[in-house]
Amino acid sequence: MSLENIDLNKTIDLRDNAQKRDKKSLKKENLIETGTVLTETHKIYKFPDNFLWGTSTSAYQVEGGIKNDWSEWEKSPTRKEFLEKKGEDPSEFQTGKFCDSYNRYEEDFDAAVDLGTNSIRFGVEWARIEPKKDTWNIEVIKHYREMLKNAKERGFVVVLTIWHWTNPVWIAKDGGWANSKTVDYYFRYAELVVKELGVYVDYFVTINEPMVHVANGYLSAKFPPNRRNPYLAFKAFNNLVKAHNKIYKIAHEYFPGAKVGITGLVNYIQPAHSWNPIEVLFAKIFHYFWNHLFFKKIKKNMDYVGVDYYFHDKIVWYPPFRKNDNLKINDMGWEIYPEGIYHVLKYLNKFGKPIFVMENGIPDAQDDKRSDFIKNHLFYVHKAIKDGVNVNGYFYWSLLDNFEWAAGWAPKFGLVAVDRKTGERKIKRSALAYKEICESNELKI
Ligand code: BGC
Numbered sequence: 088m089s090l091e092n093i094d095l096n097k098t099i100d101l102r103d104n105a106q107k108r109d110k111k112s113l114k115k116e117n118l119i120e121t122g123t124v125l126t127e128t129h130k131i132y133k134f135p136d137n138f139l140w141g142t143s144t145s146a147y148q149v150e151g152g153i154k155n156d157w158s159e160w161e162k163s164p165t166r167k168e169f170l171e172k173k174g175e176d177p178s179e180f181q182t183g184k185f186c187d188s189y190n191r192y193e194e195d196f197d198a199a200v201d202l203g204t205n206s207i208r209f210g211v212e213w214a215r216i217e218p219k220k221d222t223w224n225i226e227v228i229k230h231y232r233e234m235l236k237n238a239k240e241r242g243f244v245v246v247l248t249i250w251h252w253t254n255p256v257w258i259a260k261d262g263g264w265a266n267s268k269t270v271d272y273y274f275r276y277a278e279l280v281v282k283e284l285g286v287y288v289d290y291f292v293t294i295n296e297p298m299v300h301v302a303n304g305y306l307s308a309k310f311p312p313n314r315r316n317p318y319l320a321f322k323a324f325n326n327l328v329k330a331h332n333k334i335y336k337i338a339h340e341y342f343p344g345a346k347v348g349i350t351g352l353v354n355y356i357q358p359a360h361s362w363n364p365i366e367v368l369f370a371k372i373f374h375y376f377w378n379h380l381f382f383k384k385i386k387k388n389m390d391y392v393g394v395d396y397y398f399h400d401k402i403v404w405y406p407p408f409r410k411n412d413n414l415k416i417n418d419m420g421w422e423i424y425p426e427g428i429y430h431v432l433k434y435l436n437k438f439g440k441p442i443f444v445m446e447n448g449i450p451d452a453q454d455d456k457r458s459d460f461i462k463n464h465l466f467y468v469h470k471a472i473k474d475g476v477n478v479n480g481y482f483y484w485s486l487l488d489n490f491e492w493a494a495g496w497a498p499k500f501g502l503v504a505v506d507r508k509t510g511e512r513k514i515k516r517s518a519l520a521y522k523e524i525c526e527s528n529e530l531k532i
Pocket of ligand 1: 148295296297337352395397446484491492
């Protein structure tokens with residue numbers, strides 16, 4: 088299939104209105120004046136055949152009603168005190184029962200079908216499957232099997248996340264990922280998931296963004312287990328590597344054709360000033376530890392590269408070492424930098440595996456930035472493909488407005504809004520731009 092950019096010069100007879108439009112509004116509508124006729128100019132960027140268009144969620148952020156290390160932390164007196172001191176309402180920072188996707192997943196899948204997506208990524212929750220050590224909840228496995236079957240019946244390519252940052256309470260009490268026994272515990276859990284559910288799964292994500300768990304859990308104390316201990320961070324890192332490598336092998340024994348990998352939060356890291364050797368060096372070091380090291384450790388054991396792109400980091404030589412221009416920011420204050428996804432994809436192509444953008448999205452409560460956000464990022468994804476990068480799919484984060492971890496319920500990442508009282512799902516206006524892209528397999532700008 089050709090990826091050439093096609094110029095679509097559609098001539099519309101708009102003579103009556105011609106005089107009424109000023110130059111600015113013409114540009115906005117992609118119109119140019121040619122004599123007395125207005126010509127519509129668009130570029131169409133075609134994506135490869137069989138490109139995966141999807142959405143992502145994680146179990147803890149949408150299922151509701153889960154008891155695990157996160158839910159316990161959210162309810163802890165220290166967390167509540169911390170939030171109250173900041174003038175926040177702690178209940179807005181607790182997952183509780185919402186969005187109740189454990190029971191309402193069919194409504195979610197309906198929305199994903201309406202959006203024209205052909206793939207879907209969601210997760211299973213360890214704390215539901217093994218709430219107590221060695222106690223396996225078979226009803227939960229049956230439930231997930233039904234859910235996966237339902238997704239397959241709708242024709243979705245299914246990506247299943249086995250671990251997305253949350254642990255059963257007993258694992259956390261036993262030292263979490265800093266404890267090497269967790270590798271074996273995870274292995275038993277993941278093996279059960281693969282064995283029991285694998286028949287409905289096209290891609291397994293064994294671990295979501297290990298570096299975020301290591302950094303926020305063991306260095307900055309932002310996420311459970313809220314530690315600041317580089318030694319524990321080092322141990323957790325190694326244990327996550329081991330866990331992935333171990334399950335990778337067994338997954339292929341159960342399903343020789345299985346596609347198994349992880350997702351990494353890969354940032355576009357660059358020196359703020361390319362003439363400053365210290366900043367160049369720091370940017371290289373950050374890139375190595377944040378983006379590269381985990382992939383390097385598992386590179387023989389991955390069938391694809393999963394990438395989550397949200398951040399651009401301009402590195403300066405002085406603390407806090409990051410100074411972005413922030414010309415455009417989202418509701419959480421993160422810089423919007425679409426070009427970065429191009430550089431990240433170019434770098435990841437070095438691993439020589441099919442690449443999937445497993446997450447990319449924006450918190451945008453007003454819903455007035457999302458459609459441009461998606462289009463601008465996809466423009467650079469397309470550019471990467473045109474330049475030979477093996478990108479096979481794009482999953483928008485997120486299908487639903489969901490629980491944004493330590494930031495609670497306020498950030499609105501979803502293509503679909505969820506009514507906080509009734510749980511009713513409603514497709515947002517901005518999602519229609521994504522729908523058009525998914526259905527046509529092309530980007531028009
Ligand atoms: C995580 C998601 C999270 C999203 C937005 C990703 O790093 O995998 O769980 O909601 O970022 O912060």
